Amino acid sequence: MVLAGAGCADRQALDANIALSGTVSSPDEGAMEGVVVILRKLNSTVLTAVTSDSVGHFQFNQDRVTEGDYEISVRAVGYELLGAKTIVIDEKQSQILGDLLLTSVTEPLRLASQLTSLDWVKSFPGTAVEKDLLVKNMVNCGFCHSLERIARSVYNAEGFEQVIQRMHTYETDHSSANRIQVVSKPKPIEGLIWYGRKASDIAEYLASINLSGGKLEWDYPLVTLPRPSGDGTNATVTVYPIPRQPSVIHDLDVDSKGNVWYGNTGWDFIGKLDPRTGRFSEWPAPNFLPEPTEGLMRIVGVQDIQVDETDTVWIAVMGNKHASFKPATEAWQTYDLPVIWKNPFLGPVRAGEGGLWATGITSMPDGPIRHEHAFRLDIKTGAVDEGIMLFDDKPFPTDPDRVGQLNYCYMMDQDAEGNFLCTAPEASSIARSDDKGNVRLVTTPTPNAYPRRGYRDDNNHFWFTEFFADKVGVINLDTDKIVEYPLGPRYISPYYARPDRTGKIWISSTGSDRLLRLDPETGKVVKYLMPVEYDARKVVVDNSADRITVWLPNKNQGQLIRVEVTN
Ligand code: HEC
Structure with a gap:
């Protein structure tokens, strides 16, 4: 447990607030900073998350994690926690989990599921003009779903024009990939405009970065933003579906x-x-x-x-x-x-x-x-x-x-x-x-x-x-x-x-x-x-x-x- 510098009395006071603590490490990196550690109470959909600090330490406080059985998972691009982990949290005692050991994920088709849309934009080859076409738009292709769908698709440029035509029929603010509101009839593909940009230009670019043409994996490396560090590890996040x-x-x-x-x-x-x-x-x-x-x-x-x-x-x-x-x-x-x-x-x-x-x-x-x-x-x-x-x-x-x-x-x-x-x-x-x-x-x-x-x-x-x-x-x-x-x-x-x-x-x-x-x-x-x-x-x-x-x-x-x- 890392409570360095705390006096004995302080340490007890701090311990009383802690529901669960531990460290995160991997064979390649040793102690890992910036790993998001996520708890979900069994039979609940609410997630509570904290992030490991510069020495790999994380802790959940009792005011955010109450007694019960929890499933633990992590978010750290390029890594995964092997096996399902369930832990029991007791109201009276803080639990020390010990070390969560992560293994690396290198295989591109698996790593791809961990990328954010911004990671995809960074990874895609292309000129600034082409990337601007994709991102710098009032409504861009990442507004209802991750760009992973585009990266994994096999459409050629023509196929993408049809996809863009279909996306254009959905109401942008009121739809997601899960809740679809079709509010307009498909417009002709000839001369189709996606929020001020020519659909054919977007389509051509997208067909150059996906898995079209029989590619089994991407012909460019998948790059990712660095994990959180410093003050960026100092937040407690609760997700309520x-x-x-x-x-x-x-x-x-x-x-x-x-x-x-x-x-x-x-x-x-x-x-x-x-x-x-x-x-x-x-x-x-x-x-x-x-x-x-x-x-x-x-x-x-x-x-x-x-x-x-x-x-x-x-x-x-x-x-x-x-x-x-x-x-x-x-x-x-x-x-x-x-x-x-x-x-x-x-x-x-x-x-x-x-x-x-x-x-x-x-x-x-x-x-x-x-x-x-x-x-x-x-x-x-x-x-x-x-x-x-x-x-x-x-x-x-x-x-x-x-x-x-x-x-x-x-x-x-x-x-x-x-x-x-x-x-x-x-x-x-x-x-x-x-x-x-x-x-x-x-x-x-x-x-x-x-x-x-x-x-x-x-x-x-x-x-x-x-x-x-x-x-x-x-x-x-x-x-x-x-x-x-x-x-x-x-x-x-x-x-x-x-x-x-x-x-x-x-x-x-x-x-x-x-x-x-x-x-x-x-x-x-x-x-x-x-x-x-x-x-x-x-x-x-x-x-x-x-x-x-x-x-x-x-x-x-x-x-x-x-x-x-x-x-
Ligand atoms: C208004 C919300 C919305 C926006 C904006 C949006 N999409 Fe979609 N997208 C969806 C929905 C809903 C689905 C699932 C239903 C479907 O496939 O039509 C989907 C699915 C997809 C799929 C997977 C299905 C398939 O046919 O392979 C691709 C690829 C895709 N979108 C590409 C795009 C591109 C390219 C853009 C930008 C030009 C875009 N999307 C913008 C809502 C959106």
Whole structure:
């Protein structure tokens, strides 16, 4: 046991908190740092995970692992734990497991199952232009499943065009590989476009990196990101699969008591997890979309969700309305928005600020020409204001001729004076309104950075991810100055940035199965590896908890993930 330096009395005090401890090693490396050790209670789906430190030591504390029979497993790319291991944890005594001995996995077809999508992108041969084609897209091929499916497939370029045609019929935010919502008819393959990129270009590249042409294994080495190290080994992670499966969970929020509220993006339900008891509850949610055309599904599911200071739950409903849910009465109230298409996100609701922003298209008179407005809903009175005109003549975002102009407001928020702002990905800018409704763009220092989602802190700084630039940006809303922080490595594709009470920034990264934490004072980025395949979406910090506690929706697996660190 490694409790070096602790005095005798301290050591006993520490031991009393420990449910299970041990070390991890392998013949090649000796003691191993950065191995994620995972416990699952038999007959339960909840996973609890910790990571081994620089001397290979790991420990589970009693407040996270209670008495019972557990199955133990590990996540360490290139290694596996031989044989199933079951252990009994006793409430009164801490268990010392001794050494978990890992053996290496080198055979490519087996190793392949351990790679993250980012590992695949790193491994694939190809030019930066080709890899950009695959990753740097509003919706990329890793958004509903791992890129492993693509790497293992045997399609040639023509076959891939048909696959892309099929993928294009699925609703992106409301589907995963497990929960499919077919919402459009297949478009002709001739000239098919995948979110602004030519499908034929993507198809040609993919056919060069998979197992087509009778290959038995990949003709390139499989490379992987390093395991976690240093502070990245210092987190306790709990994974709660929601009871309704398969499900899709895009966004969540935490109420004043620490309950987690999620929108089930695959079904018309919202749900709540009380982490103290592990109990889930769910309620049907309204959906105002009209009946679909024959043969297609009506899109179901709730995406963005926010809890206000009275613990009222707000959601962006399908079909151009917002809705609120009062847990005490279990009653819904809905609010009309004067739009013909609504952005699926909600502006954050903060104590004392009272407004809930929505953006949407207000008219589409001729083909793709759009008018977009931002409206504020007063959460006390339910009144919707007359709105701010964002732009009045721009076609849909992925038109390459329009890059650099505001043609889509993605994630919204407001400055300390209550004036609207949003990320404008294609314009690589933050769009800001003054109190007269005049909108201006503040452009990121890195061109084509693709600002995505983020959150304003208490110092009037708005933090946001730069999806294409692999950076986090912050705009000082008093001065309009933007500072950027590199996250590394390339293609870590940050999605959402959220400050915590210590001033550090939590960032979800798409495709890497990692959660990042940036210290803006030093620029240091800590990377925590999740115990499961993790599709990054919203990041929420629970400020009611003693420890720094972060909640993540795991979109494609229908799970809620809690990450706790001590400082
Ligand atoms: C909206 C969610 C979604 C996105 C985005 C998506 N897929 Fe899929 N993918 C699915 C679903 C659902 C399945 C399983 C059903 C199926 O095969 O159609 C699947 C399965 C696959 C498979 C395995 C099945 C087969 O036919 O071999 C491949 C390969 C694949 N996808 C490639 C891609 C590529 C390439 C892209 C990007 C152009 C992509 N996917 C983007 C949802 C998605």
